[in-house]
Amino acid sequence: MLVQMLGAKWCIEVGVYTGYSSLAVALVLPESGRLVACERDENCLAVAKRYYQRAGVSHKVDVRHGLGIDTLQDLLQNGEANR
Numbered sequence: 208m209l210v211q212m213l214g215a216k217w218c219i220e221v222g223v224y225t226g227y228s229s230l231a232v233a234l235v236l237p238e239s240g241r242l243v244a245c246e247r248d249e250n251c252l253a254v255a256k257r258y259y260q261r262a263g264v265s266h267k268v269d270v271r272h273g274l275g276i277d278t279l280q281d282l283l284q285n286g287e288a289n290r
Contacts, residue, residue, distance in 0.1 A: 211235045219243045219282075221275035226255025233264035245271040245278040 210218060210232050216239065220229045223246035233242050246252045252272055259265040271278045282288055 208235075216240045217242075219245075219279070221245055221278070223255045223270075224248075224251050226251075226258045229255065229268065230258050230262055230264065233259065233267045234262060236264075236267050238267075240267055241269060242267055243269045243271060243278065243282065245273060245275050247272070247274050 209215075216237060218232050218236065218240075220232065220242065223229050223244045226244070229242060229244045233240075236242060244255065246255070249272060252270055256265065256270060259268050259270075271281075
């Protein structure tokens with residue numbers, strides 16, 4: 208709901224687990240929106256990816272395997288922090 212109210216087009220989720228909340232975010236993002244979803248557990252990512260695919264939002268989700276801090280630093284270094 209907050210994503211919709213703000214009209215967000217770009218979101219980050221640190222810690223995906225089964226993808227429940229990230230799926231909710233991806234569902235309300237515009238088609239051109241992007242969600243960076245980072246998780247250190249490969250098994251959790253596999254579960255979340257299945258849900259993204261079933262819901263038809265996998266094209267909006269940039270799944271990153273690794274520690275959240277590493278993903279955030281990578282985003283900063285690549286100039287993706289000011290979206």
